[in-house]
Amino acid sequence: MARSPRDYDESDVRIRPNKRGSRPRSKDRPAHLDAVPGMVTAVDRGRYTVLMGTDDDERVVLAMRARELGRKGIVVGDDVALVGDVSGSPDALARIVRVEPRRTLLRRTADDTDPVERVIVANADQLVVVSALANPEPRPRLIDRCLVAAYDAGMSPLLALTKADLADPGPFLSSYAPLEVPAVVTATRGPAGTDGLDGLRDALRGRVSVLVGHSGVGKSTLVNALVPDAYRATGVVNDVTGRGRHTSTSAVALRLPGGDGWVIDTPGIRSFGLAHVEPERIITHFPDLEAGTDNCPRGCSHDEEECALDAWVAEGHAGPAGPSRLESLRRLLRARTPEKGD
């Protein structure tokens, strides 16, 4: 029978030896001191899937949050400390008593004025912006927003351009070249030897990478190619076609074969709200445009007549994507100052 959270209290805490060999907890010793470490790989309705242990000892443990955590959010990628039944047996439920300090935090908001932040993932170091070259067409505004989110989160961006069998990646690549964002091109339906997956694997090696993209760009296809038994391993349901699908509305962390890095799959997005990014900082997240602000008047909002960016972009300094990038920048600035309207 499944146990309810109520079944657990301080007296139920059983301590497993960890690598350093933990001592049994005495009555006055707080639970968090004897807790063992793990990483959150999935979140579903208040239940957290946590990977614990190393090598032979590795196991997946289901956990709930401990009351003492209060309202603190726990997201995929979080390093946590657990107490309770960390055996990983089917009916076991451990408790997360601590969330370790995060190295990075990828956030978005529903729209640009929404004060409610959705934390997508913690501790990832690379944001892979997945965009199809065709069907659906690339959405530069969304891509630009994802890039801003990556820079703001302190993550390095990577463009993954899919469906190269349907459209020549050349024009897109050259228009984005001034940004100096690394890009990989894939074609999982192309002729043999042209799928580009090795390039993607190289770019993912040894890193924790979050994949984001609009629905239909081929993200699941990539994840399934990179981690063939991913969804089986995480207990996520495969449909009859064998195509991995997770029905949850949150992210899932999957280890790359060989243990050399992680990919974190996220549900398809339609927008990427940036209400959490300070308007003054937005320009610093457009590295291809920032140099053009040297001649701006003091305190320029970069969305006013005197702004030097228009002339600079018109002179071609930001390359072929310059006008579109400037438009992205201005849209973002306007969205963050709603009184100006858009």
Ligand SMILES: Nc1nc2c(ncn2[C@@H]2O[C@H](COP(=O)(O)OP(=O)(O)OP(=O)(O)O)[C@@H](O)[C@H]2O)c(=O)[nH]1
């Ligand atoms: N021609 C072509 N089709 C592809 C390629 N990659 C994926 N597709 C197809 O594009 C469609 C969408 O692919 P998915 O992998 O489900 O896309 P997704 O981004 O995960 O979409 P959501 O699950 O809605 O977020 C499917 O029909 C795939 O077979 C590709 O490289 N070339």
Ligand SMILES: [Zn+2]
């Ligand atoms: Zn300006």
